[in-house]
Amino acid sequence: MVMEKLGDSLQGALKKLIGAGRIDERTVNEVVKDIQRALLQADVNVKLVMGMSQRIKERAMKEDPPAGMNPREHVIRIVYQELMEIIGKGADIQLKPQTIMMVGLQGSGKTTSAAKLARYFQRKGLKAGVVAADTFRPGAYHQLKTLSEKLNVGFYGEEGNPDAVEITIHGLKALEKYDIKIVDTAGRHALEADLIEEMERIHAVAKPDHKFMVLDAGIGQQASQQAHAFNDSVGITGVIITKLDGTAKGGGALSAVSETKAPIAFIGVGETPEDFEKFEADRFISRLLGMGDLKSLMEKAEESLSEEDVNVEALMQGRFTLKDMYKQLEAMNKMGPLKQIMSMLPMGMGGLGGVKLSDEMFQATSDKMKNYKVIMDSMTEDEMADPKLIGGSRIKRISRGSGCSPEDVRELLKYHKTMQTALKGFRGGKFNIQKMMKKK
Ligand code: GDP
Incomplete structure (x- = not known):
């Protein structure tokens, strides 16, 4: 399971709640302490964790359980709701023709996600294709071409052409009949001036409906800085968080992104094409809590x-x-x-x-x-x-x-x-x- 450690710890906390003789302040405090520890270990920001703990405690003690709900269910429900608050709702992905531009740092999983995303739409019955406009990273062209062929989605690229803007123009024309056009752009090791400039130029010709930023979950709560920086320079409409399978810091990345108000659109949970999911907070948290x-x-x-x-x-x-x-x-x-x-x-x-x-x-x-x-x-x-x-x-x-x-x-x-x-x-x-x- 994704974020197994966090899931285990949270479930451990709820287990205490369920096993407790009665639900009093001491029990709630103990459970909240366990939840705190679990979230901090998953690299969730301390302030967020403290705020959330406080709210759980207050609500658990002050609010009356809704009709028909026992005190245990009531506290579990509050924990669930408060986790939803810090993780955010997720982006609204519409199944209609659109152009999506992928942005992100090198190695974040952008190229892989571009292909996986195309496949996601294709499976929903929309014809989808990708444009290989990452001319910066050697190998990006072949990687995307191979992946697209494997996943059976459309592909356009110009091997050897260093002009990403030109490729974008040609690519969008070539994929004119496609419902979903996904432009994979180049990344850098950091958000540098030339990267911003290139993104802006591609943006001007692609006129994308969406700009999805791809982010490696391994950076934990630092995801916030990255999301802010990209949002300030090109504006992002959704975030794809990759590699949630391979890090203990997933909670940090998810909550940090949510705080920037850039909705999480998809998550990458492994290397294979199947390991890619539309992000739905309620489902995600339910699974995490073992519900x-x-x-x-x-x-x-x-x-x-x-x-x-x-x-x-x-x-x-x-x-x-x-x-x-x-x-x-x-x-x-x-x-x-x-x-x-x-x-x-x-x-x-x-x-x-x-x-x-x-x-x-x-x-x-x-x-x-x-x-x-x-x-x-x-x-x-x-x-x-x-x-x-x-x-x-x-x-x-x-x-x-x-x-x-x-x-x-x-x-x-x-x-x-x-x-x-x-x-x-x-x-x-x-x-x-x-x-x-x-x-x-
Ligand atoms: P780019 O430079 O941003 O285009 O990065 P790539 O798409 O080439 O991805 C970098 C590496 O991360 C590749 O080895 C991918 O297979 C791997 N990767 C991408 N997404 C995931 C994911 O969700 N989980 C895991 N475990 N690996 C991923």
Whole structure:
């Protein structure tokens, strides 16, 4: 997961809240202290952190929980809302024809992001292409050309031509029929006078609808200075924060950018083209807090599940028989890679239940799931409804019926138990996450 360390620490803090006997000032202070520590470690600005802590404390003590919400849910909701405040809403990306100019320092991930961005739009049904106007960095032309071909997006470039303005003019003409035209411009090691001048000249001919600044998350809260500097010189309408996968300072970069009022548009979360997401603060924070990306999950479920399939919400209920698990496995098969699904689930699956699945385990689990289904096919309805019925002799019979070993059957039962414990750990029925996430 992106920003795993911050996520773990924040979830640890919430775990304390959930485990506490009662929610009094001492508990709140302790939880806030943990949150503070987590945010500071993620390089979030001290002032921001202190302001936020103060507000959480005050609100938790003064505000009455909204109707139907218990004190724990109330505090979690406040934490969620305050995190939303410091991270900002994110940019409004419209799916319509537009020209986008990419700006940023060298090495920020600008060229890579230009191609990923083109693909993002292409996947949404818009024809997208890139113009290679980075004539400063050797290799930028070939890099963009290769990437565009790989991602199947349009490309225009002139190898050897040092005139970025000329290339931009030619490129935009060549891509005239494209809905989305993305101009990759050159960066420098710092925001120098000649870079500003070149950006201004390209800007004058490209007349872009958007100027996206690309920023390496690794610079943490210094992102603020960079965003300000670029905004002052050319004006930026959105920020793409890259390399969130490889830094502990992601929280700093995100919050610093948000403070400059330049909305975060996309985030880069890895080197492959799939590792690029439209930034949506609510989803991002929900995942970080281990509350799951329920919105995405529901959408995904709606897209891929039929009426008789079990509802995703069942996963969050305490009741979890083998039959439920079987249905879940079937549903998950249809919904896509297990890891993606699991990362969207509330923290019962991700941590609070005390069960944590590593990357390798995900792979193993996917394969095993197939095996589990075969085994469950050999069980009776009664056994599925009440796995406690399954003793030694029945294990043998099921193993014979499914062609699997008795160990496999035992493993399946153990797996079910683990899942059940994880779900109980989350206290599924008690917390209404969607309610907590509702705006004030
Ligand atoms: P440019 O000089 O700004 O055009 O930078 P590049 O697009 O060439 O990117 C610099 C390096 O960062 C390349 O090796 C990219 O693969 C890598 N990169 C870009 N975005 C990400 C990201 O989100 N995560 C990771 N891990 N690497 C990235």
